Structures are given as structure tokens and as C-alpha cells.
Amino acid sequence: MDLLIPNGWLKEFLETSASVKQIAECLSLCGPSVERVTQTEGDSVYSIEVTTNRVDSASVYGIAREASSILPRFGIKATLLPIEVSFDQKSVGSVGYFNTKVDPLLCTRFSAILLKDFKIKSSPSWMIERLKQVGERVINNIVDISNYVMYELGQPVHTFDYDKILGAKIILRESKKGEKIITLDGKKHTLPGGDIVIEDGSGKLIDLCGIMGGLNSAVDGNTKNVLLFVQTYNPINIRKTSMFLAHRTEAAVLFEKTLDPELVTLGIKRGIDLFVKLTEGKPEKEILDIYPLPYKPKKLSMKLEFIRKVLGIEIPKQDINKMLTPLGFETSWKRNTLEVTVPSWRANDIEISEDIIEEVVRIYGYHNLPSTLMEGKIPDIIINSSFGFESKLKNILKGYGGTEVYTPSLVPKNWIRQNALKLKNPLGSDSEYLRTSLMPSLVFAAKENSSEKDSFHLFEISNVYLPKKGNLPDEKITLAGIFANTDFRKTKGIVESLLEELNVIYSVDQEDSMFYSASKRIVFKSSS
Amino acid sequence: MKEDIINTKNEALAQIMTVKSLGELEELRIAYVGRSGKLSRLIKKIVDLPLEKRKETGFLINEVKNTISKILAEQKNSLQNSIREWFDPTIPGLKPIRGHLHLVTYAIQEISSVFEKIGFVRVRYPEVEWDWFAFESLNMSQGHPARDEWETFFVDTPTHPKYGQMVLTPHTSSGQVREMMRVKIPPIRMINIAKSYRRQSDVSHIPMFHQFEGLVVDKNISIVHLKGTLDYFARNFFGPKRKTRLRPSHFQFTEPSFEVDISCGVCGGVGCKLCKAGWVELGGAGMVHPVVLKNGGMDPKKYTGFAFGWGVERTFMMKSGLDIPDIRLLYSSDLRFLTQS
Numbered sequence: 001m002d003l004l005i006p007n008g009w010l011k012e013f014l015e016t017s018a019s020v021k022q023i024a025e026c027l028s029l030c031g032p033s034v035e036r037v038t039q040t041e042g043d044s045v046y047s048i049e050v051t052t053n054r055v056d057s058a059s060v061y062g063i064a065r066e067a068s069s070i071l072p073r074f075g076i077k078a079t080l081l082p083i084e085v086s087f088d089q090k091s092v093g094s095v096g097y098f099n100t101k102v103d104p105l106l107c108t109r110f111s112a113i114l115l116k117d118f119k120i121k122s123s124p125s126w127m128i129e130r131l132k133q134v135g136e137r138v139i140n141n142i143v144d145i146s147n148y149v150m151y152e153l154g155q156p157v158h159t160f161d162y163d164k165i166l167g168a169k170i171i172l173r174e175s176k177k178g179e180k181i182i183t184l185d186g187k188k189h190t191l192p193g194g195d196i197v198i199e200d201g202s203g204k205l206i207d208l209c210g211i212m213g214g215l216n217s218a219v220d221g222n223t224k225n226v227l228l229f230v231q232t233y234n235p236i237n238i239r240k241t242s243m244f245l246a247h248r249t250e251a252a253v254l255f256e257k258t259l260d261p262e263l264v265t266l267g268i269k270r271g272i273d274l275f276v277k278l279t280e281g282k283p284e285k286e287i288l289d290i291y292p293l294p295y296k297p298k299k300l301s302m303k304l305e306f307i308r309k310v311l312g313i314e315i316p317k318q319d320i321n322k323m324l325t326p327l328g329f330e331t332s333w334k335r336n337t338l339e340v341t342v343p344s345w346r347a348n349d350i351e352i353s354e355d356i357i358e359e360v361v362r363i364y365g366y367h368n369l370p371s372t373l374m375e376g377k378i379p380d381i382i383i384n385s386s387f388g389f390e391s392k393l394k395n396i397l398k399g400y401g402g403t404e405v406y407t408p409s410l411v412p413k414n415w416i417r418q419n420a421l422k423l424k425n426p427l428g429s430d431s432e433y434l435r436t437s438l439m440p441s442l443v444f445a446a447k448e449n450s451s452e453k454d455s456f457h458l459f460e461i462s463n464v465y466l467p468k469k470g471n472l473p474d475e476k477i478t479l480a481g482i483f484a485n486t487d488f489r490k491t492k493g494i495v496e497s498l499l500e501e502l503n504v505i506y507s508v509d510q511e512d513s514m515f516y517s518a519s520k521r522i523v524f525k526s527s528s
Numbered sequence: 529m530k531e532d533i534i535n536t537k538n539e540a541l542a543q544i545m546t547v548k549s550l551g552e553l554e555e556l557r558i559a560y561v562g563r564s565g566k567l568s569r570l571i572k573k574i575v576d577l578p579l580e581k582r583k584e585t586g587f588l589i590n591e592v593k594n595t596i597s598k599i600l601a602e603q604k605n606s607l608q609n610s611i612r613e614w615f616d617p618t619i620p621g622l623k624p625i626r627g628h629l630h631l632v633t634y635a636i637q638e639i640s641s642v643f644e645k646i647g648f649v650r651v652r653y654p655e656v657e658w659d660w661f662a663f664e665s666l667n668m669s670q671g672h673p674a675r676d677e678w679e680t681f682f683v684d685t686p687t688h689p690k691y692g693q694m695v696l697t698p699h700t701s702s703g704q705v706r707e708m709m710r711v712k713i714p715p716i717r718m719i720n721i722a723k724s725y726r727r728q729s730d731v732s733h734i735p736m737f738h739q740f741e742g743l744v745v746d747k748n749i750s751i752v753h754l755k756g757t758l759d760y761f762a763r764n765f766f767g768p769k770r771k772t773r774l775r776p777s778h779f780q781f782t783e784p785s786f787e788v789d790i791s792c793g794v795c796g797g798v799g800c801k802l803c804k805a806g807w808v809e810l811g812g813a814g815m816v817h818p819v820v821l822k823n824g825g826m827d828p829k830k831y832t833g834f835a836f837g838w839g840v841e842r843t844f845m846m847k848s849g850l851d852i853p854d855i856r857l858l859y860s861s862d863l864r865f866l867t868q869s
Contacts, residue, residue, distance in 0.1 A: 025805065028775060029775055030775075030776065031776060032776075033775060033776075033777075033787065051776075051777060051778030051785075052673055052674055052778060053778045054778065236671065239671065239673060240671070256673055257673065309748060309750065309832065310750055310751065310815060310832060311750055311751055311752070312750030312751055312752030312753065313750075313752065352783070352818065354783040354784070354815070354817070354818060355783060357784065358776075358783060358784035358785075361751065361784060362776040362784065366751065366755075366773070366774035366775065366776070366786060367773050367774065367775075369751055369752055369755060369774075370752050370755070371752065371755035371756045371758075371759045372752050372753060372755075372756040373646060373753065373756040373757060373760055374744065374746065374749060374753040374756065374757070376715060376746055376747070376748075377715045377746075378647035378715065378717065379647065379649050379711065379715050379716060379717050380649075381649055382649060382650075382651065385650065385651075387640075387650055387652075391637065394629055394633060395629075397627060398627030398628065398629050399627060400627060401624060401625030401626065401627045402627045402628075403627060403628045403863060403866050403867060404627075404628060404629045404630040404633060404866070405630065405861045405866065406630050406632055406858070406859055407859065407861060408735070408736050408859055409655075409723065409736060410681075410725075410735060410736065421656065421683050421684070421685065421694075422683070422684045423681050423682065423683060423684060423696075424681075424682040424683065424684045425681060425682055425727065426681070427727060427729055427735055431735065434656065434683070434696075444861075445861030446861075448860065448861045448862060449861065449862065449863045452863055455625070456863060457625075457627075458861060463655060463723070465655075465656055467685075470686070470688075472654055472656055472657065472658065472694065473656050475654060475655060475656065
């Protein structure tokens with residue numbers, strides 16, 4: 001996942017004296033990789049690559065948390081500042097303004113709130129600047145707030161026109177095959193089935209959940225009342241739908257990586273705050289919050305000795321604590337056993353003790369570890385390996401003036417003369433089959449040099465793939481050569497010399513075959 | 529007497545100048561300046577002269593003898609030259625046709641020889657492989673988003689009941705579990721170099737390329753040993769001053785996972801236009817995930833290991849400083865390109 005993080009936005013949550021350059025360097029060494037820093041709209045913007053398992057850091061706040069854990073290791077003070085929210089609505093399981101039925105297997109947490117009488121206008125300049133810095137299109141305050149919260153927290157947020165949802169009622173369910181929906185961007189989709197969708201009181205689909213909202217329920221210039229939606233979904237459904245429809249929205253890319261349901265609280269409250277501040281909308285008193293299986297803290301334990309074994313060095317207990325705590329882990333020691341409580345936002349990527357060790361050592365800094373070759377026994381070599389022989393063949397043929405080629409092993413259908421393996425998803429019809437012979441490839445290679453008037457000789461050592469029933473093909477390593485503009489006797493002489501060099505006793509027979517002119521083909525037969 | 533001497537000289541010179549062969553020349557030498565040649569005979573006559581003329585005549589005869597000898601020598605040289613065969617040793621040699629090995633062959637040879645020196649065993653595993661070895665056993669189950677990074681070719685054959693679909697192996701990592709199954713009891717130090725296939729084709733990507741995969745499994749293998757091995761490779765493949773650096777990364781089949789950087793060969797690690805603050809990305813590596821060890825029949829409580837897998841072509845281009853504008857050129861058969869190696 002590639003992120004753009006504006007320095008000013010980051011500093012809203014990260015109190016530090018570190019320079020932009022220091023932040024970029026330290027993050028790259030111990031955390032997400034900063035690919036470059038550019039100047040956009042008057043601020044430094046970091047281009048950051050976050051690995052797919054770390055969706056928790058795919059946001060401004062997530063990067064601030066990483067930086068606050070990493071910078072102190074370099075002797076630079078850094079503190080993570082909390083996100084302040086001023087409105088504090090109650091979360092309840094059902095509300096008067098909205099009737100819902102949610103399948104908990106599809107939607108792990110469903111929250112929504114109604115905001116009335118807001119004013120659509122353009123967003124304030126600070127928000128416009130930041131959205132531009134992260135490469136987002138600026139539309140109006142409603143759309144911009146949704147996007148802003150997503151970039152800030154890594155939690156997608158969606159808005160609906162409340163009055164377009166018939167009966168103020170929704171059902172969140174799995175789609176049936178063939179159901180249709182037009183998304184916000186005007187694209188028509190026919191669903192494969194098993195997608196997470198929402199239908200309103202009239203039975204029409206209003207949301208392709210986690211991917212994009214429906215056009216029929218979208219906020220427009222006439223919208224008076226807005227429903228603010230913040231959810232977490234089953235990532236497998238989201239991914240399947242998004243891949244099937246080839247509709248890879250930012251929301252889908254986040255949702256398919258399992259988002260932290262605990263983050264939903266902050267997401268909706270941050271949304272409400274911004275709505276009140278920027279649209280003058282009036283929120284209801286209660287947030288609808290359907291969260292049947294709340295997060296239970298995950299605990300892992302491991303021995304100090306095990307940590308030392310994987311790292312190859314000793315790290316004192318209190319240092320281990322110091323590295324884990326800023327990341328949100330709680331640590332406690334019972335003699336030499338470490339018990340770690342995993343924060344909700346890391347519940348998905350931290351599964352085994354090795355994951356904790358990775359956290360310790362990356363903050364410690366891989367670059368700070370020593371470098372030593374392993375000791376211990378050396379494995380035995382493989383006696384009958386053919387590598388040496390292949391290399392000998394290549395060198396002999398090079399000595400005879402041959403030029404080695406590597407030709408593609410994926411070939412077109414008309415190069416295949418026997419049973420061959422076919423690809424399900426070839427790049428094109430010219431590379432649809434796995435070759436069973438090197439001959440057509442070499443003929444083609446020779447023709448590529450048809451402008452060459454002098455004698456030349458190409459050869460290749462490569463696998464051919466001979467299909468076997470119910471099993472992997474026989475990968476047969478094969479030597480083949482082709483001679484162009486060359487006298488037959490010279491060619492034959494090279495083959496004979498090669499065989500003699502290899503101490504092969506052979507006889508020569510004349511045999512006709514396809515692809516060769518009648519009575520102009522010989523076969524060397526090993527007689528040993 | 530004086531006249532005789534002058535006449536002999538003139539006669540000799542005339543004959544010498546018109547001689548045609550070395551044999552004739554030798555005859556003339558004997559006839560004039562030989563032990564009993566004409567001049568010797570004239571010398572013997574000196575005693576017949578009056579005393580006051582003997583000295584003067586002696587000088588004259590000597591002078592004539594010297595002149596004749598000199599001309600004889602000159603004529604001998606010139607005769608020898610004229611009978612020498614014409615020969616020009618500066619002519620260009622006729623070379624046998626020079627053969628050429630492919631760049632990828634050189635790269636594979638160099639890479640494997642560096643690792644073989646520290647006890648790695650070179651192996652080769654199937655290029656057409658079951659999904660289980662290519663993904664599932666490497667901790668990437670069906671539908672896992674991490675699979676997106678490997679644009680995989682699928683073979684149109686029935687699915688194996690245990691191992692799943694048949695694929696073209698998208699990386700040499702498929703050999704990790706196979707090597708564990710082959711060796712059964714560590715130590716394992718594997719270097720697996722083979723063709724890999726991905727569904728991609730542009731100036732920097734090719735559907736068929738080569739990877740080399742290192743795998744070490746034994747008791748007490750730690751990150752420190754991975755660093756040691758990578759530094760050894762960097763020094764012995766790229767040059768004595770090069771070193772590597774690990775940064776955090778993520779792969780499903782290693783834990784922890786790293787991105788490996790090598791110090792920039794152009795600026796020496798100070799930072800320049802071609803690198804990132806003195807470092808260039810080399811590829812991925814990591815400590816073998818316990819699930820992968822288990823799938824290979826290894827007890828993760830007893831054994832640990834590390835692995836790395838990089839592109840042969842890219843690594844070799846980084847070493848040689850070759851800048852091939854279109855990587856697909858490597859797999860064309862154009863002699864103008866192939867004969868440059």
C-alpha cells in the first residue's frame with residue numbers, strides 16, 4: 001500500500017523536534033519505508049510504502065504512532081498525541097431514526113448516526129490543502145470529510161442521503177447472484193453473489209458495502225439529512241467482490257485487510273466533530289452501534305531465551321518493554337517469560353511469538369545487529385547433480401564457436417507437435433503452451449538473425465516439459481543447437497567432436513523424419 | 529706492377545657487381561682474395577721490386593683487398609635479400625570463430641560459486657509446480673491478498689486432490705519446502721537457481737526470468753547469520769567494500785521479513801543520484817516462518833532458518849553496471865546483443 005503523508009498533518013499527532021529528513025530515514029530503517037519526500041501545496045509530503053499486513057499504519061495517525069515508537073531509539077524525543085473528540089454521543093443497539101437488520105458474519109461492527117440540516121459548501125482551505133497533498137479530489141464538505149477521516153485514521157467512512165432510504169430501513173445481507181447495482185461513479189455492476197450489500201425498505205440495493213455506495217442513495221445538492229456510516233466488514237467477502245468486479249477502491253483495499261472494529265468508535269466521533277464544525281449539521285443524540293462480538297484482548301507469551309535465539313543477541317528485559325510499549329503492547333514479565341497484550345489494531349497481524357520478536361528487533365534496528373557467518377556442519381553435496389556437466393557442455397560449444405541463447409519456454413500452439421501443457425491464463429496466443437521441444441524455438445532464433453551472412457551456430461540448454469497424467473510434467477533438461485550458413489560436414493564435425501570430447505561411443509544412422517529434407521537427416525546413437 | 533694491381537681491382541669489381549648467385553660470388557672471392565687468389569699472388573711478387581717501392585705497393589694491395597672484401601660482403605647481402613621469400617609477419621591472425629555464453633549463464637555461475645564456497649548446495653526444483661508448494665505451504669492460503677504480488681500463470685489441468693492447481697512457479701521459494709523434504713535432517717544450506725514465471729511483460733518485467741533462492745535451516749540460526757551470509761555475498765560478488773543493510777518488510781513465509789539494501793557502488797555509500805541515501809534495494813529476505821518449517825517436516829522448536837530470493841538478471845545487472853534499456857532484450861536471440869558478452 002502506497003501512502004502520501006503530509007508532514008504538517010503528521011505533526012498534528014506527533015510532537016517531535018525531528019526534521020523531515022530524520023523522520024524519513026528513521027522510519028525507513030525501523031518501520032514503513034519512506035520512498036521519497038516531495039513538496040506539495042507548501043508542505044513536505046512523505047511517499048510511504050506500508051506492507052500489506054500493517055493496515056493499522058496505513059493512515060496519518062498510524063504513521064504518527066510508528067514514528068513515536070521509532071524516533072526515541074535514535075535519541076530523538078517524540079510523543080504521540082491523542083485525537084481529541086468533543087462530541088460524546090451514547091452508543092446504543094437500536095435507534096428511533098433508523099431501522100436495521102445486520103448479518104454479523106458479514107459486518108463485524110455497524111455504526112451510523114443521522115445528521116440533520118447541514119449546509120453543503122466547499123471545505124475550508126486547510127482541509128483542501130491536505131486532501132490535495134494526499135492526492136484526493138476535492139468535492140464539497142460532505143465528501144471531503146469522509147475522505148479526510150479515512151486518510152487520517154485509515155477507517156473508511158460513507159454518507160447516504162437519509163431521505164432516499166425508503167422507510168428509513170435497511171437490511172445488510174449477502175447478495176444473490178445476478179443482482180444489479182449502479183455505484184456512485186455511474187458504473188453498472190452485476191453481482192457474482194456473496195457480496196455484502198444493503199437494501200432499503202423498498203428492496204432496492206443502495207450500497208455495495210466496503211467498495212462503493214449506490215448512486216440511488218448518494219448525497220447531492222438537494223440533500224437535507226445525512227446518514228454517516230462507519231463499519232468493519234468481513235474482509236474475505238470484500239476482497240472477493242472487489243477482485244471479481246475489478247473495482248479496487250481505497251475503501252476496498254483497506255477493508256479487505258481486516259480493519260480494527262475498535263477504531264469504529266473514533267471514526268464516527270471524528271466524523272461527527274468535523275460535520276458539526278464544517279457543515280453546521282445537527283447530530284442525533286445516539287449513535288447506532290451494532291457490535292455483537294466486541295474485541296477481546298489477545299495475549300501471547302514467550303521465553304526470553306527464545307527471543308535471544310532468533311535475534312542472535314541478548315536484549316535486556318526493560319529494553320524489550322521500552323520498544324513494545326509505545327506501539328501499544330502491554331508487557332509483563334514472570335521471571336524469564338514475557339507476556340504481551342496485543343492492542344486491538346494489531347490483533348490481525350500479530351499471531352505468534354515470532355511476530356512480537358519482529359516488533360522488538362525492528363525497533364531495536366536490524367542495522368544494529370552484528371553480522372556473522374553460521375558455524376556448524378556443512379551439508380553433503382548432491383553426487384549426481386548435472387550442473388557441472390551442463391556447464392562443461394556449454395564451454396565446449398562456446399569453444400567451437402557456438403553462441404548460447406535463452407529462448408522463452410512459453411510458445412504458440414503451432415510450435416507444438418505433441419501433447420503439451422496449456423496455460424489457463426496466457427499473456428497472449430504466442431505464449432500459450434509449455435514447449436516440449438527446443439527445435440521450433442531455435443529455428444525462430446536463427447530466423448531472427450536472417451540478415452547475418454556469415455556462418456553462425458546457436459545453442460541452448462533448457463527444460464522441456466513433457467506432460468504426465470495426474471502429475472507434474474517431466475522437466476527434461478535438453479541441449480539443442482542450430483547452424484546457419486554452415487557446411488553440413490562442419491556441423492556434423494562439431495557434433496562428432498563434442499561426443500568424442502565427452503567420451504561417448506556412437507554410431508551414425510541415416511533416418512528420415514518430419515521437419516527435415518528427405519534423406520538429409522542423421523541420428524547419432526550412443527552405443528555404450 | 530701498380531698497373532696490374534689497379535687492373536685486378538677493376539676486373540674484380542666488375543665481375544662481383546654482375547654476379548648472379550651466391551655460388552659464383554664465392555668463386556670470385558676465392559679467385560681474388562682467397563689464400564692463393566690473384567691478390568696473394570701479387571703480394572708474393574713484392575720481393576721482386578726494388579726496396580723503395582715495396583712499402584708503397586704493399587699498402588696499395590692491402591687497400592685493394594679491403595675494397596674487394598667490402599664489395600663482396602655488400603653483394604652477398606644484396607644477393608641474400610633478393611632470394612628471401614616475401615613474408616609479412618604483421619598480417620592480422622585468422623581467429624577461430626569466438627563462441628559466447630549467455631549473460632544469465634555467467635550470472636548463475638558467479639552467484640552459485642560464491643555460495644558454494646560457504647557450503648551451500650546448488651539444487652533445482654520444478655518450474656511447473658503445485659499451488660501447495662508455490663503458495664499454500666508458504667503460509668499463503670487460497671484467496672490471500674498477499675498472492676496478488678505474484679501474477680501467476682495457471683496450467684490448464686485437473687486440480688490435484690492434495691496439492692491444488694498446477695502453476696508455473698512464480699518464485700524459487702517453492703523449493704524451500706521441497707528442500708526440507710529432501711534433506712529431512714538439517715543442516716540445510718540450499719541455493720536454488722531456476723526459471724520463474726510471472727504474468728507480466730514490459731521494459732522492466734518479463735514473463736520468464738531467473739531467481740536464486742538461499743535457504744539455511746539448522747539449530748540456532750539467527751538474523752545475525754542471515755546478515756553474515758548476505759555481507760559475505762555482497763563482498764565476494766559485488767566487491768570488497770560493499771555491505772548490506774536490513775530494513776523491515778513483510779512476506780507471509782518469513783517472520784521477521786526484511787528488505788535487503790546494498791551500499792551503493794557508485795558513490796560508495798555517501799549518497800548520489802543513483803541510490804537512496806547511499807543504499808540500493810537488492811531484494812527480500814527473512815527468517816523462515818514456523819508454519820513453513822512445519823510444512824517441510826521440520827520442528828520449529830528445534831530448528832530455525834533464514835531465506836532470501838532475488839532475481840538473477842537484476843542482481844547481475846546491478847553488479848556489472850549494465851543498463852539494459854529493455855529487459856526483454858535478454859531473451860531475444862539477436863546475435864548483435866548476444867555476442868557482446
